[in-house]
Amino acid sequence: MKTLITNAYVLDMLGDTANIEKKDILIHDHIIEKIDYNMIELVDEKINAKNMLIMPGLVNTHTHLAMSIFRGYKTDRKLMDWLENAIYPVEDQLEPEDIYWNSYLSCLEMIKSGTTTCNDMYFGMNKTIEAIKDIGLRAIVAWNIKDDAIKDKVEKTREYATIYNEDKNSKIKIYVSADAPHTCSPYTFGLCVDLAKELKTGLHIHLAETLEEEEIVQNTYKKTSTEYLNDLHVFDVPVVLAHGIYVSDNDIQILKHITGGISHNPISNCKLSSGICNVAKLRENGIVVGLGSDGIGSTSTMDMFEEMKTAAYLQKVNTMQPGIISAYEILKMATIEGARVLGLDKEIGTLEPGKKADMIFIKMDKIHLCPENDICANIVYSANGADVDTVMIDGKMIMQNRKMIYVNEKEIMRHVKKIVKRLL
Secondary structure, eight states: OOOEEEEEEEOOOSSSOOEEEEEEEEETTEEEEESSSSOOOSSSSSETTTTTEEEOOOEEEEEEEGGGTTTTOOOSSOOHHIIIIIHHHHTTTTHHHHHHHHHHHHHHHHHHHTTEEEEEEEHHHHHHHHHHHTOOOEEEEEEEEEEOOHHHHHHHHHHHHHHHHTTTTTTEEEEEOOOTTTTEEEEEHHHHHHHHHHHHHEEEEEEEOOHHHHHHHHHHHSSOOHHHHHHHHGSSSSSSEOOOOOOHHHHHHHHHSSSSSEEHHHHHHHHHOOOOHHHHHHTTTOOOOEOOOHHHHHHOOOOOHHHHHHHHHHHHHTTOOOTTSSHHHHHHTTTHHHHHHHTTTSSSSSSTSSSSEEEEEEEEEEEEOOOOSHHHIIIIIIIIIEEEEEETTEEEEEEEEEOOOOOOHHHHHHHHHHHHHHHO
Protein backbone atom coordinates (compact mmCIF):
# COMPACT_ATOMS: atom_id res chain seq x y z
CA MET A 1 0.00 0.00 0.00
CA LYS A 2 1.22 3.51 -0.86
CA THR A 3 0.24 6.60 1.12
CA LEU A 4 1.02 10.20 0.22
CA ILE A 5 0.90 12.88 2.91
CA THR A 6 0.67 16.40 1.48
CA ASN A 7 0.83 20.02 2.71
CA ALA A 8 2.73 19.15 5.88
CA TYR A 9 5.48 21.07 7.60
CA VAL A 10 8.08 18.36 8.20
CA LEU A 11 10.48 18.43 11.16
CA ASP A 12 12.79 15.57 10.20
CA MET A 13 15.13 15.69 13.28
CA LEU A 14 18.16 15.25 11.02
CA GLY A 15 21.29 17.25 11.74
CA ASP A 16 22.35 19.58 14.55
CA THR A 17 19.87 22.34 13.75
CA ALA A 18 16.14 22.23 13.15
CA ASN A 19 15.08 21.68 9.55
CA ILE A 20 11.40 22.48 9.01
CA GLU A 21 10.09 22.60 5.45
CA LYS A 22 6.75 22.19 3.73
CA LYS A 23 7.07 18.84 1.97
CA ASP A 24 5.16 15.71 1.01
CA ILE A 25 5.88 12.28 2.47
CA LEU A 26 5.48 9.07 0.46
CA ILE A 27 5.05 5.88 2.47
CA HIS A 28 5.20 2.39 0.98
CA ASP A 29 3.69 -0.12 3.39
CA HIS A 30 5.51 0.60 6.68
CA ILE A 31 8.57 2.39 5.26
CA ILE A 32 9.17 6.04 4.32
CA GLU A 33 10.01 5.91 0.61
CA LYS A 34 10.48 9.59 -0.23
CA ILE A 35 10.21 13.10 1.25
CA ASP A 36 10.12 15.86 -1.35
CA TYR A 37 8.33 18.94 -2.65
CA ASN A 38 4.95 18.72 -4.43
CA MET A 39 5.08 15.04 -5.27
CA ILE A 40 2.76 13.55 -7.88
CA GLU A 41 2.38 9.81 -7.28
CA LEU A 42 -0.12 7.08 -7.95
CA VAL A 43 -1.09 6.04 -4.43
CA ASP A 44 -3.76 4.12 -2.55
CA GLU A 45 -4.39 6.89 -0.04
CA LYS A 46 -3.83 10.64 0.20
CA ILE A 47 -3.77 12.54 3.48
CA ASN A 48 -3.99 16.33 3.53
CA ALA A 49 -1.93 17.53 6.51
CA LYS A 50 -2.71 21.24 6.22
CA ASN A 51 -1.90 23.20 9.40
CA MET A 52 0.03 20.19 10.71
CA LEU A 53 3.63 19.75 11.75
CA ILE A 54 4.82 16.19 11.20
CA MET A 55 7.74 14.88 13.24
CA PRO A 56 9.03 11.47 14.37
CA GLY A 57 6.99 9.73 17.05
CA LEU A 58 8.29 10.26 20.58
CA VAL A 59 10.40 7.56 22.25
CA ASN A 60 9.79 6.80 25.94
CA THR A 61 12.93 5.02 27.12
CA HIS A 62 11.77 3.82 30.57
CA THR A 63 8.27 2.70 31.59
CA HIS A 64 6.37 0.37 33.89
CA LEU A 65 3.16 0.17 31.88
CA ALA A 66 1.15 -2.00 34.26
CA MET A 67 1.48 0.57 37.07
CA SER A 68 -1.26 2.79 35.64
CA ILE A 69 -3.62 2.00 38.53
CA PHE A 70 -1.23 3.80 40.90
CA ARG A 71 -1.85 7.26 39.42
CA GLY A 72 -2.38 9.52 42.44
CA TYR A 73 -2.15 6.60 44.90
CA LYS A 74 -0.49 7.43 48.23
CA THR A 75 1.65 10.19 46.76
CA ASP A 76 4.14 12.62 48.36
CA ARG A 77 6.50 9.95 49.66
CA LYS A 78 10.12 9.05 49.11
CA LEU A 79 10.77 6.20 46.67
CA MET A 80 11.55 3.36 49.10
CA ASP A 81 8.71 4.29 51.48
CA TRP A 82 6.28 4.58 48.56
CA LEU A 83 7.34 1.23 47.07
CA GLU A 84 7.49 -0.81 50.26
CA ASN A 85 4.43 0.57 52.04
CA ALA A 86 2.11 1.47 49.16
CA ILE A 87 3.00 -0.32 45.93
CA TYR A 88 4.44 -3.76 46.72
CA PRO A 89 1.44 -4.91 48.84
CA VAL A 90 -0.93 -4.16 45.95
CA GLU A 91 1.35 -5.59 43.25
CA ASP A 92 1.28 -8.93 45.10
CA GLN A 93 -2.47 -9.07 44.40
CA LEU A 94 -2.37 -8.28 40.66
CA GLU A 95 -3.88 -10.92 38.41
CA PRO A 96 -2.70 -11.54 34.82
CA GLU A 97 -5.73 -9.77 33.35
CA ASP A 98 -5.04 -6.79 35.61
CA ILE A 99 -1.59 -6.51 34.03
CA TYR A 100 -3.21 -6.52 30.58
CA TRP A 101 -5.72 -3.74 31.23
CA ASN A 102 -3.33 -1.61 33.27
CA SER A 103 -0.74 -1.84 30.50
CA TYR A 104 -3.38 -1.04 27.87
CA LEU A 105 -4.32 2.18 29.67
CA SER A 106 -0.68 3.36 29.72
CA CYS A 107 -0.28 2.50 26.03
CA LEU A 108 -3.45 4.41 25.22
CA GLU A 109 -2.25 7.49 27.06
CA MET A 110 1.13 7.34 25.34
CA ILE A 111 -0.33 7.12 21.85
CA LYS A 112 -2.80 9.93 22.54
CA SER A 113 0.13 12.14 23.59
CA GLY A 114 2.44 11.26 20.69
CA THR A 115 4.61 8.39 21.93
CA THR A 116 5.08 5.63 19.37
CA THR A 117 7.85 3.58 21.04
CA CYS A 118 8.47 2.63 24.67
CA ASN A 119 10.88 0.53 26.72
CA ASP A 120 9.12 -1.39 29.49
CA MET A 121 10.19 -3.51 32.45
CA TYR A 122 7.90 -5.18 35.00
CA PHE A 123 6.51 -8.64 35.76
CA GLY A 124 3.76 -10.58 33.98
CA MET A 125 5.11 -9.17 30.73
CA ASN A 126 3.31 -11.72 28.58
CA LYS A 127 0.08 -9.82 29.32
CA THR A 128 1.78 -6.47 28.72
CA ILE A 129 2.96 -7.78 25.35
CA GLU A 130 -0.64 -8.70 24.50
CA ALA A 131 -1.76 -5.14 25.27
CA ILE A 132 1.09 -3.61 23.25
CA LYS A 133 0.25 -5.81 20.25
CA ASP A 134 -3.47 -5.11 20.49
CA ILE A 135 -3.00 -1.33 20.45
CA GLY A 136 -0.19 -1.33 17.85
CA LEU A 137 2.66 0.31 19.76
CA ARG A 138 6.37 -0.29 19.08
CA ALA A 139 8.16 -1.50 22.21
CA ILE A 140 11.08 -3.16 23.91
CA VAL A 141 9.99 -5.25 26.91
CA ALA A 142 11.75 -7.11 29.70
CA TRP A 143 10.84 -9.26 32.69
CA ASN A 144 12.32 -7.49 35.74
CA ILE A 145 14.78 -9.90 37.39
CA LYS A 146 15.85 -9.54 41.05
CA ASP A 147 17.68 -11.83 43.50
CA ASP A 148 14.35 -13.14 44.83
CA ALA A 149 12.71 -13.64 41.43
CA ILE A 150 14.94 -15.28 38.84
CA LYS A 151 14.08 -18.66 37.35
CA ASP A 152 10.65 -18.15 35.76
CA LYS A 153 11.62 -14.72 34.43
CA VAL A 154 14.78 -16.05 32.80
CA GLU A 155 12.75 -18.79 31.12
CA LYS A 156 10.09 -16.32 29.93
CA THR A 157 12.76 -13.94 28.61
CA ARG A 158 14.38 -16.73 26.61
CA GLU A 159 11.02 -18.03 25.32
CA TYR A 160 9.73 -14.66 24.14
CA ALA A 161 13.08 -13.52 22.72
CA THR A 162 13.00 -16.58 20.47
CA ILE A 163 9.57 -15.51 19.21
CA TYR A 164 10.05 -11.77 18.77
CA ASN A 165 13.76 -10.97 18.36
CA GLU A 166 14.14 -13.30 15.40
CA ASP A 167 11.17 -11.73 13.58
CA LYS A 168 12.48 -8.75 11.59
CA ASN A 169 8.94 -7.42 11.10
CA SER A 170 7.98 -7.50 14.75
CA LYS A 171 7.40 -4.14 16.47
CA ILE A 172 8.21 -5.82 19.79
CA LYS A 173 11.71 -6.77 20.90
CA ILE A 174 12.82 -8.46 24.12
CA TYR A 175 15.55 -7.16 26.44
CA VAL A 176 16.87 -8.65 29.68
CA SER A 177 16.21 -6.64 32.83
CA ALA A 178 18.36 -6.78 35.96
CA ASP A 179 16.40 -4.57 38.34
CA ALA A 180 19.11 -2.47 40.06
CA PRO A 181 22.54 -2.72 41.69
CA HIS A 182 21.07 -2.76 45.21
CA THR A 183 18.62 -5.62 44.40
CA CYS A 184 20.85 -7.83 42.23
CA SER A 185 23.87 -9.76 43.50
CA PRO A 186 26.95 -10.43 41.38
CA TYR A 187 25.46 -13.87 40.63
CA THR A 188 22.20 -12.34 39.34
CA PHE A 189 24.00 -9.78 37.20
CA GLY A 190 26.29 -12.48 35.81
CA LEU A 191 23.27 -14.58 34.88
CA CYS A 192 21.58 -11.58 33.20
CA VAL A 193 24.69 -10.59 31.24
CA ASP A 194 25.15 -14.16 30.03
CA LEU A 195 21.48 -14.29 29.01
CA ALA A 196 21.75 -11.00 27.10
CA LYS A 197 24.82 -12.30 25.26
CA GLU A 198 23.08 -15.59 24.48
CA LEU A 199 20.03 -13.77 23.08
CA LYS A 200 22.12 -11.03 21.39
CA THR A 201 20.11 -8.34 23.12
CA GLY A 202 20.56 -5.64 25.79
CA LEU A 203 20.02 -4.97 29.49
CA HIS A 204 17.50 -2.57 31.10
CA ILE A 205 18.62 -1.50 34.60
CA HIS A 206 17.74 1.13 37.22
CA LEU A 207 20.96 3.00 38.02
CA ALA A 208 21.77 5.46 40.82
CA GLU A 209 18.21 6.70 41.27
CA THR A 210 18.44 7.69 44.96
CA LEU A 211 21.10 8.43 47.54
CA GLU A 212 19.68 5.65 49.72
CA GLU A 213 20.31 3.07 46.98
CA GLU A 214 23.83 4.37 46.42
CA GLU A 215 24.58 4.09 50.13
CA ILE A 216 23.42 0.44 50.13
CA VAL A 217 25.75 -0.38 47.23
CA GLN A 218 28.65 1.56 48.76
CA ASN A 219 28.23 -0.22 52.11
CA THR A 220 27.87 -3.65 50.49
CA TYR A 221 30.49 -3.51 47.72
CA LYS A 222 32.66 -0.49 48.63
CA LYS A 223 32.10 1.09 45.22
CA THR A 224 29.56 3.14 43.30
CA SER A 225 26.73 1.46 41.41
CA THR A 226 28.41 2.28 38.11
CA GLU A 227 31.74 0.83 39.28
CA TYR A 228 29.91 -2.26 40.55
CA LEU A 229 28.29 -2.85 37.15
CA ASN A 230 31.54 -2.16 35.33
CA ASP A 231 33.48 -4.67 37.44
CA LEU A 232 30.82 -7.29 36.65
CA HIS A 233 31.23 -6.66 32.88
CA VAL A 234 27.63 -5.52 32.58
CA PHE A 235 28.70 -2.94 30.01
CA ASP A 236 29.89 -5.66 27.67
CA VAL A 237 26.32 -5.64 26.32
CA PRO A 238 24.07 -2.73 25.28
CA VAL A 239 22.39 -1.08 28.28
CA VAL A 240 19.50 1.25 29.05
CA LEU A 241 20.29 2.82 32.41
CA ALA A 242 17.24 4.45 33.97
CA HIS A 243 17.77 7.64 36.02
CA GLY A 244 21.56 7.95 36.45
CA ILE A 245 21.25 10.75 38.99
CA TYR A 246 24.14 9.95 41.31
CA VAL A 247 27.15 9.39 39.08
CA SER A 248 30.65 10.61 39.94
CA ASP A 249 33.23 12.00 37.55
CA ASN A 250 34.87 8.57 37.52
CA ASP A 251 31.48 6.98 36.77
CA ILE A 252 31.08 9.31 33.81
CA GLN A 253 34.44 8.19 32.44
CA ILE A 254 33.14 4.61 32.60
CA LEU A 255 29.78 5.46 31.05
CA LYS A 256 31.45 7.22 28.10
CA HIS A 257 32.23 3.79 26.67
CA ILE A 258 28.87 2.06 26.98
CA THR A 259 26.62 1.05 24.10
CA GLY A 260 23.15 2.41 24.79
CA GLY A 261 22.71 5.25 27.24
CA ILE A 262 20.85 6.93 30.08
CA SER A 263 17.08 7.26 30.37
CA HIS A 264 16.33 10.57 32.09
CA ASN A 265 12.99 10.59 33.95
CA PRO A 266 12.61 14.20 35.15
CA ILE A 267 9.04 14.28 36.48
CA SER A 268 9.37 11.03 38.44
CA ASN A 269 12.68 12.20 39.89
CA CYS A 270 11.09 15.49 40.97
CA LYS A 271 7.90 13.97 42.40
CA LEU A 272 9.81 11.41 44.48
CA SER A 273 12.45 13.99 45.49
CA SER A 274 15.09 11.62 44.15
CA GLY A 275 17.31 14.36 42.71
CA ILE A 276 18.29 15.99 39.43
CA CYS A 277 20.21 14.11 36.77
CA ASN A 278 23.01 16.28 35.35
CA VAL A 279 21.97 15.71 31.75
CA ALA A 280 24.09 18.58 30.48
CA LYS A 281 27.27 17.05 31.92
CA LEU A 282 26.44 13.58 30.62
CA ARG A 283 25.83 14.93 27.12
CA GLU A 284 29.00 17.04 27.23
CA ASN A 285 30.90 13.80 27.82
CA GLY A 286 29.34 12.09 24.82
CA ILE A 287 26.91 9.90 26.79
CA VAL A 288 23.61 9.41 24.95
CA VAL A 289 20.60 10.54 26.99
CA GLY A 290 16.97 9.82 26.12
CA LEU A 291 13.79 10.73 27.97
CA GLY A 292 11.51 8.42 29.93
CA SER A 293 8.42 8.73 32.05
CA ASP A 294 8.83 5.89 34.57
CA GLY A 295 5.53 4.35 35.74
CA ILE A 296 2.35 6.41 36.09
CA GLY A 297 2.42 6.01 39.87
CA SER A 298 5.57 8.05 40.23
CA THR A 299 5.18 10.36 37.24
CA SER A 300 1.35 10.73 37.11
CA THR A 301 1.49 11.29 33.35
CA MET A 302 2.72 9.48 30.26
CA ASP A 303 2.77 12.74 28.29
CA MET A 304 6.29 13.10 26.90
CA PHE A 305 5.67 16.78 26.14
CA GLU A 306 5.55 17.31 29.91
CA GLU A 307 8.78 15.34 30.30
CA MET A 308 10.44 17.49 27.63
CA LYS A 309 9.63 20.82 29.23
CA THR A 310 10.49 19.55 32.73
CA ALA A 311 13.84 18.20 31.50
CA ALA A 312 14.66 21.56 29.92
CA TYR A 313 13.68 23.59 33.00
CA LEU A 314 15.67 21.36 35.37
CA GLN A 315 18.89 21.65 33.39
CA LYS A 316 18.60 25.44 33.19
CA VAL A 317 18.01 25.74 36.94
CA ASN A 318 20.57 23.08 37.86
CA THR A 319 23.35 24.84 35.93
CA MET A 320 22.03 28.42 36.19
CA GLN A 321 22.62 28.66 32.44
CA PRO A 322 19.49 29.31 30.34
CA GLY A 323 21.28 28.26 27.15
CA ILE A 324 22.71 25.00 28.52
CA ILE A 325 20.28 22.97 26.41
CA SER A 326 18.17 24.15 23.50
CA ALA A 327 14.60 23.20 22.61
CA TYR A 328 15.86 21.33 19.55
CA GLU A 329 18.30 19.32 21.69
CA ILE A 330 15.43 18.37 24.00
CA LEU A 331 13.44 17.24 20.96
CA LYS A 332 16.40 15.11 19.89
CA MET A 333 16.43 13.48 23.32
CA ALA A 334 12.75 12.62 22.85
CA THR A 335 13.25 11.20 19.34
CA ILE A 336 16.55 10.18 17.76
CA GLU A 337 18.60 10.15 20.99
CA GLY A 338 15.95 8.00 22.65
CA ALA A 339 16.10 5.69 19.64
CA ARG A 340 19.90 5.49 20.03
CA VAL A 341 19.58 4.59 23.70
CA LEU A 342 17.33 1.70 22.67
CA GLY A 343 19.48 0.65 19.71
CA LEU A 344 16.66 1.47 17.29
CA ASP A 345 18.17 4.53 15.59
CA LYS A 346 18.53 2.75 12.24
CA GLU A 347 14.76 2.16 12.22
CA ILE A 348 13.11 5.16 13.93
CA GLY A 349 13.81 8.58 15.47
CA THR A 350 14.09 10.66 12.29
CA LEU A 351 11.98 11.11 9.18
CA GLU A 352 14.03 9.97 6.20
CA PRO A 353 13.76 7.42 3.37
CA GLY A 354 14.31 3.86 4.53
CA LYS A 355 13.07 4.36 8.08
CA LYS A 356 9.87 3.04 9.63
CA ALA A 357 6.87 5.33 9.19
CA ASP A 358 6.43 6.19 12.88
CA MET A 359 5.26 9.81 12.97
CA ILE A 360 2.97 12.22 14.74
CA PHE A 361 0.91 15.11 13.37
CA ILE A 362 0.78 18.16 15.65
CA LYS A 363 -2.05 20.62 15.07
CA MET A 364 -0.37 24.03 14.91
CA ASP A 365 -3.32 26.43 14.46
CA LYS A 366 -3.92 26.83 18.19
CA ILE A 367 -3.80 29.91 20.39
CA HIS A 368 -1.06 28.61 22.68
CA LEU A 369 1.16 27.80 19.68
CA CYS A 370 0.82 31.25 18.09
CA PRO A 371 2.93 33.05 16.94
CA GLU A 372 5.50 30.67 15.43
CA ASN A 373 8.70 32.58 16.20
CA ASP A 374 10.47 29.32 17.02
CA ILE A 375 8.49 26.17 16.29
CA CYS A 376 10.82 23.90 18.27
CA ALA A 377 10.52 26.17 21.31
CA ASN A 378 6.74 26.13 20.92
CA ILE A 379 6.67 22.33 20.84
CA VAL A 380 8.87 21.96 23.93
CA TYR A 381 7.61 24.84 26.10
CA SER A 382 4.04 25.47 24.93
CA ALA A 383 2.62 22.28 23.40
CA ASN A 384 1.12 19.32 25.23
CA GLY A 385 0.02 15.82 24.34
CA ALA A 386 -3.50 16.99 23.45
CA ASP A 387 -2.01 18.91 20.49
CA VAL A 388 -1.19 15.59 18.80
CA ASP A 389 -3.92 15.15 16.20
CA THR A 390 -2.81 12.00 14.37
CA VAL A 391 -0.44 9.12 15.10
CA MET A 392 1.01 6.67 12.59
CA ILE A 393 3.04 3.62 13.65
CA ASP A 394 4.71 1.35 11.12
CA GLY A 395 2.81 3.09 8.32
CA LYS A 396 -0.57 2.39 9.94
CA MET A 397 -2.91 5.05 11.28
CA ILE A 398 -3.51 4.40 14.98
CA MET A 399 -5.17 7.72 15.86
CA GLN A 400 -6.71 10.30 13.52
CA ASN A 401 -8.36 13.60 14.44
CA ARG A 402 -7.79 12.67 18.13
CA LYS A 403 -9.89 9.51 17.65
CA MET A 404 -8.38 6.08 18.30
CA ILE A 405 -9.23 4.00 15.24
CA TYR A 406 -9.20 0.48 16.68
CA VAL A 407 -9.70 1.09 20.41
CA ASN A 408 -12.72 1.64 22.64
CA GLU A 409 -11.26 4.10 25.15
CA LYS A 410 -14.19 3.95 27.56
CA GLU A 411 -13.93 0.16 27.75
CA ILE A 412 -10.26 0.41 28.76
CA MET A 413 -11.04 2.91 31.51
CA ARG A 414 -13.98 0.81 32.73
CA HIS A 415 -11.76 -2.26 33.17
CA VAL A 416 -9.07 -0.30 35.03
CA LYS A 417 -11.62 1.32 37.35
CA LYS A 418 -12.92 -2.17 38.26
CA ILE A 419 -9.37 -3.22 39.17
CA VAL A 420 -8.88 -0.12 41.30
CA LYS A 421 -12.19 -0.70 43.09
CA ARG A 422 -11.13 -4.27 43.88
CA LEU A 423 -7.57 -3.58 45.01
CA LEU A 424 -7.31 0.02 46.16
